[in-house]
Amino acid sequence: MDVADIIERVDEATVRKALSDLLAGYLNPVFGALPKGEVELLFLNALEQTGAIGTDPELYELVSKLRVTRAKARGLIYARELRRSSGDELDAKVKALLKKPLIQKDGEVFVLEVENPLVSDHLRAKVKQLGYLSDGSFSPSIVKLGLDAISALAEDSVADADKESLRLALVAAGAPDTSLKGIFKAALKKVASKVAADTGEALMDKVSDYMAPLIDASVDAILEKAGELFDGDD
Numbered sequence: 001m002d003v004a005d006i007i008e009r010v011d012e013a014t015v016r017k018a019l020s021d022l023l024a025g026y027l028n029p030v031f032g033a034l035p036k037g038e039v040e041l042l043f044l045n046a047l048e049q050t051g052a053i054g055t056d057p058e059l060y061e062l063v064s065k066l067r068v069t070r071a072k073a074r075g076l077i078y079a080r081e082l083r084r085s086s087g088d089e090l091d092a093k094v095k096a097l098l099k100k101p102l103i104q105k106d107g108e109v110f111v112l113e114v115e116n117p118l119v120s121d122h123l124r125a126k127v128k129q130l131g132y133l134s135d136g137s138f139s140p141s142i143v144k145l146g147l148d149a150i151s152a153l154a155e156d157s158v159a160d161a162d163k164e165s166l167r168l169a170l171v172a173a174g175a176p177d178t179s180l181k182g183i184f185k186a187a188l189k190k191v192a193s194k195v196a197a198d199t200g201e202a203l204m205d206k207v208s209d210y211m212a213p214l215i216d217a218s219v220d221a222i223l224e225k226a227g228e229l230f231d232g233d234d
Contacts, residue, residue: 001052001065010050018049041080058115059141074117074140081118090122095157097123099215100208101150103192110150110188112143127153151185154215162217169219174230187214190229 007015025042026034034042047053053065062073085093093116101110114120120136123143127134132149136142145153158166158180167180175183191210210229213221 001067006050006052014049014051018046021049022046037079040076041083044076044080056116077115078117081116085118087122090119091126091157093119094123094126094153095215098150098154098157099212101145101211103195103207104144108147110145110147112145113141114143115141123153126156130156147185147188151181151188154184154188155181157215158217165219166214166217166222169222170214173223184214187229194229 022042059070059073063070097112101112103110124134127149130152135144163180170183171177176186195207210225213225
């Protein structure tokens, strides 16, 4: 990372603000009192302000630019997110992940790639609260969910005010007239079979075409996409 080049490309006001925040943070409560981890976060924020790293960096960005280990990068992101993200913001990030799973084993397993370790913990905790298990044994950045688990998580991600209108829209599109979780389960099974039949494999971007309207409770899009899924059902 070429610090001189970074400073050269950033306007003076941004550099002043980054330096001001860095010094103010380091001098609070007194000079040298902050633990090493807090000092690292101050510098990480300064790097973000100057554009040296992204606002929401992936692990490899920190590994390559800061020349730290993957474990160190995960620790930095985790500590940073703890100080920045509210429960609602973490819920929103989980919701975004649900729109683009990868599907494996004939629709029995849904795989989410979660680079942010705090979001990963938040997702797993939500799954556990709903009464299901998640599998992260393959990689700390990969979360595997069964059909029942992801159906429950998808239902939970929909705002209470939208649940009944979403259920009715799905029923109108041909889904079975059951509970919303049951409808999500039926829809996700259909997504898995539909995408695999169309492409030979469950591609993430293809799955997103169907998942995003469901997760967003977008009635108009649901009537179109769910209609494709349930077309021909009894």
